[in-house]
Amino acid sequence: MKTQNKLAGMLSALVLVALGALMLSRNVSAAGEGKIAGTVKLAGTAPHQKPIDMSKEPFCQKLHADHPVTLENVVVGSSGGLQNVVVYISEGLPVAAASQVPSEKPKWDQKGCQYIPHVMAMDVNQHFLVTNSDPTSHNIHPIPTKNPQWNKSQPSGAAPFDVSWANEEVSIQVKCNIHPWMHGWMAVVKGPTAVSDSNGAFTLDNVPPGSYTLTAWQETYGTQTAKVTVAAGKPGTADFTFKAK
Amino acid sequence: MQAIHKTIFLSMLLLGLGLGVGVAQNAGASSGYPTSKNDFTHSEQRGHGLYLRYCVGCHGDLGDGEGENAPYIDPKPRNFALAIFRCRSTPTGTLPTDQDLEDSVERGLVNSNMPSWRPTMPYDRKDLVAYIKTFSPRWKTEKPGTPIEIPAEPEVTPERVKAGETLFQKLECWKCHGVEGRGNGPSADTLTDDQNRPIKAFNFHDGTRFKCGSTDRDLYKIFMTGLDGSPMPSFVDNVKPDEAWDLVFYLRTLQPMKTKAKMIAKQLGLRPINPAGASAQPPANPENK
Numbered sequence: 001m002k003t004q005n006k007l008a009g010m011l012s013a014l015v016l017v018a019l020g021a022l023m024l025s026r027n028v029s030a031a032g033e034g035k036i037a038g039t040v041k042l043a044g045t046a047p048h049q050k051p052i053d054m055s056k057e058p059f060c061q062k063l064h065a066d067h068p069v070t071l072e073n074v075v076v077g078s079s080g081g082l083q084n085v086v087v088y089i090s091e092g093l094p095v096a097a098a099s100q101v102p103s104e105k106p107k108w109d110q111k112g113c114q115y116i117p118h119v120m121a122m123d124v125n126q127h128f129l130v131t132n133s134d135p136t137s138h139n140i141h142p143i144p145t146k147n148p149q150w151n152k153s154q155p156s157g158a159a160p161f162d163v164s165w166a167n168e169e170v171s172i173q174v175k176c177n178i179h180p181w182m183h184g185w186m187a188v189v190k191g192p193t194a195v196s197d198s199n200g201a202f203t204l205d206n207v208p209p210g211s212y213t214l215t216a217w218q219e220t221y222g223t224q225t226a227k228v229t230v231a232a233g234k235p236g237t238a239d240f241t242f243k244a245k
Numbered sequence: 246m247q248a249i250h251k252t253i254f255l256s257m258l259l260l261g262l263g264l265g266v267g268v269a270q271n272a273g274a275s276s277g278y279p280t281s282k283n284d285f286t287h288s289e290q291r292g293h294g295l296y297l298r299y300c301v302g303c304h305g306d307l308g309d310g311e312g313e314n315a316p317y318i319d320p321k322p323r324n325f326a327l328a329i330f331r332c333r334s335t336p337t338g339t340l341p342t343d344q345d346l347e348d349s350v351e352r353g354l355v356n357s358n359m360p361s362w363r364p365t366m367p368y369d370r371k372d373l374v375a376y377i378k379t380f381s382p383r384w385k386t387e388k389p390g391t392p393i394e395i396p397a398e399p400e401v402t403p404e405r406v407k408a409g410e411t412l413f414q415k416l417e418c419w420k421c422h423g424v425e426g427r428g429n430g431p432s433a434d435t436l437t438d439d440q441n442r443p444i445k446a447f448n449f450h451d452g453t454r455f456k457c458g459s460t461d462r463d464l465y466k467i468f469m470t471g472l473d474g475s476p477m478p479s480f481v482d483n484v485k486p487d488e489a490w491d492l493v494f495y496l497r498t499l500q501p502m503k504t505k506a507k508m509i510a511k512q513l514g515l516r517p518i519n520p521a522g523a524s525a526q527p528p529a530n531p532e533n534k
Contacts, residue, residue, distance in 0.1 A: 056431045137417035139478035143439045148387070149329055150338030151471050153478040155416050161482065177476030178420045180435040 034207040035235035036192075036228055040085040040200040040216060044244030046076045047220075052181045059136055060113035060179075072118045073220045074244075081200020082218065082242055084119040086170060086185075088193040089204070090225065091213035097206070098190040101125050105162070108174075108186070110138045110154070115174065115184035119219070121193040122186065124168055130154065130161040137178060142186065144172040151177075170217050185219055207236070216240040285379070292376025295369055303358065308380035318358045320444065328381035329439065331472040332457035337479035339390025340383060346374040348458070355454040356445075393469055396486045398461055401494045406509050409495025412488060414518045416480065421446040424517040426499035431520075439474045446476075449499035464493050 049070035054061040075083040101123050109116045111133040122128055132138050132154040140161070141151040146169040152161060165172070165188040176182040187193065192204040204214075211229045221242040230236040285293065296304075305312035308325035315322055323330070332349045333341035347370045353361035362370065378384040399405070413419065421436060423429040426449035433446045453459055457467050469489055471479030484492065498510035 137420070139476070141439075141476070141478065148338040148383075149439060149473060151473060151476070151478040152337060152482060153416065153471075153480045155483055158483045177436055177478075178417070178432045180432070180437070 034209055034230045034232075036087075036089075036204040036207050036212070036214065036230060036238060037235060038087075038202060038238040038240070040082040040087070040196045040202065040218075040240045040242065041080050042074070042076050042082045042200075042244055043241050046074045046244055049073065049075075054113055054179075054181065057113050057136060057179055059134065063112045069112070069114060074218075075118075075198075077198040077200060079199055081196065081198065083196055083198050083200065084117075084185075084219070085196040085200070085202070085240070085242075086119060086121045086187040086189075086193065086217045087196065087202045087204065087238075087240075088121065088170070088187070088189040088215055088217075089191050089207070089212045090215040092211055093191045094208060094210070097192075097208050100191075100206075105129050107131055107160075108184075109133055110140070110176070110182070113176075113179050113182055115182060117184070117195065119171070119185045119187070119195050121195050122165070122188055123193070124188055124190050125164050125166060127162055127164045130163060132156060132158060138176045138182070139178055140174065141177055142172050142174045144169055147172065147188070170215075170223075171219070187217060212236070214238050216242075218242055221245070286375065288372045288375040289379055291369075292372035292374070295365070295373050296376050299362065299365070300373070308377065314358075320357050320438070321440075321442065322358070325377050325380035327474075328378075328383040329474040331475060332467075333390070333470050333473065334392035334466055335390030335470065336393060336481060337471040337473055340387055342389045342392060343371070343374050346377065347371060350374065352458060354456055355452070356447075356456065393466070393481055394486070395462055395465055396490075399487070399490055401497075401505050401509065403509050403513055405491045406494050406498060406506055406513065406515070408488070409491035409493070410515060410518060412484070412492045413495055414520075416484070416492075419518060419520055421476065422449065424520055426450065426496070436476045438476070444475060449496060450501055453500065453502050461490075461493050461497075464496060465489055468492065 049072070051068040051070050054064060054069070072084065077083060105126075106120060106122060106128045108120055108128055109131045113134065113136075120128070130140055135156045137153060137155045139151060139153045141149075143149055144165070146167045147165045154161065165186070167188065168190055169188045171185040171187040174184045174186060187195075192207050194202040194204050196202045207230050209230050209232045211227065214226045214228050216224045216226075224240050224242065226238040226240060228236040228238045301312055303312040303314045303318060303322040304310055304325065305315065305322075310322040310324035312322060328340060330341045330346065330349070331354070333339070333345050335341055335345070347367070349359075350362045350365075350370045350373060352363075353359050362373075365373075419426075419430050420432045421428070421430045423433065423446070428446040428448035428451075430446065436444050436446060438444045447455065455464060455467055456472065457463055468477070469479065469481040469484065471477050480489075494506045495510075497504045497506035498515060500507070
């Protein structure tokens with residue numbers, strides 16, 4: 001009889017602990033309304049972005065005939081905002097928030113012999129779609145160092161590839177060997193992340209309250225970090241300024 | 246009396262042997278030769294010895310492809326620390342099987358400085374592969390991919406050769422390999438490998454052998470799995486097994502040897518494909534727009 005009581009007591013304790021854990025994890029996701037917002041700017045004159053010669057792919061050359069495409073190593077908007085900067089939380093994120101993988105699948109499109117977007121940020125193990133909108137073949141060749149390298153042909157009209165990366169890596173260079181001017185970057189991080197828009201603005205969503213180290217990565221200028229605190233109901237702000245070399 | 250002499254002689258002999266073995270075992274530490282790590286298996290240990298004898302000159306002590314001959318070699322020796330291999334039976338992005346690596350060692354890689362190591366014994370190549378795998382941690386955390394399935398080779402027919410020609414145009418193989426398969430397509434002169442080093446597209450008129458073998462099955466494997474680390478992508482997602490055989494037969498017509506496929510091409514009067522017709526079609530899948 002006694003042992004039975006003991007067993008029942010232990011069981012109920014276990015159930016309580018489990019319930020508590022569930023509540024805690026719920027709390028974390030409920031606190032997901034927290035945000036970190038800010039802008040990235042470039043100080044100084046942006047380097048000249050050379051126009052791309054697409055004469056080897058007549059279709060793409062014709063497509064961009066009115067407005068020649070340039071390199072995208074440094075893209076600055078009219079207000080001096082720096083585009084295509086990956087912003088992510090590099091320190092301080094609780095494990096529960098870091099291990100949440102978004103279910104939406106971002107699209108990495110090959111269109112007009114360019115990667116759209118040029119820079120994409122995603123979560124570890126988050127699935128994304130590689131599509132080809134061109135009437136020409138592309139080979140998609142990401143060259144990571146912390147993930148396995150692969151290289152797949154995607155002919156015109158082929159079905160999208162549904163792929164993901166298993167390890168954190170900022171950033172993976174992607175190229176097309178058929179069209180050597182095509183290149184882009186994939187940033188694989190844990191937790192909330194964003195890529196700055198044409199005004200240099202970015203917003204990280206679903207950030208639980210806490211103190212964090214934020215890292216901004218730009219393909220030409222490298223990384224910068226900033227400390228930021230997010231309180232309940234009060235979004236954090238962080239601005240970055242990269243210096244033109 | 247003689248028995249005593251015999252005993253003394255034998256014990257001296259044994260003592261000498263023992264000393265000799267002891268000295269040999271310590272030689273590694275004192276002679277300046279690199280000593281093996283202690284956690285090697287027997288096979289890895291043996292492979293290490295063979296590696297120092299046959300491979301270290303090009304692939305280097307650390308297996309990073311920076312051996313003393315490396316500066317004079319093009320294409321560069323493989324960096325085993327990356328564990329990225331051209332010749333695989335497994336899908337792109339996965340590790341090759343041991344057999345794939347042993348085959349590469351045995352066969353050598355045509356158009357490179359990697360010779361055939363067929364004179365070594367099969368168990369030597371097994372041990373070498375075991376040792377090569379100690380250079381990258383990927384072998385501890387990942388398993389080799391599942392080899393792609395290759396159906397039995399069908400009979401070569403004019404229809405199949407024609408279908409292969411259509412694929413060669415549609416998949417735009419000619420962008421790098423050229424309309425005649427001479428490795429001189431419009432994208433050929435800008436090709437680089439994963440380390441950004443210039444690399445050549447394969448010229449089908451060069452000879453009978455490919456980088457990863459010379460049989461029809463090898464050719465099938467090459468374009469279906471792709472050659473990882475090089476610009477050659479994998480086509481397995483977009484080419485059906487039956488179509489792949491068609492392409493194999495067409496590629497055979499580009500080679501210099503007299504094959505059945507080449508005879509058929511002659512009868513059909515096949516000419517180099519017309520690149521202009523290839524990129525003029527609109528995308529077949531409207532969802533991608």
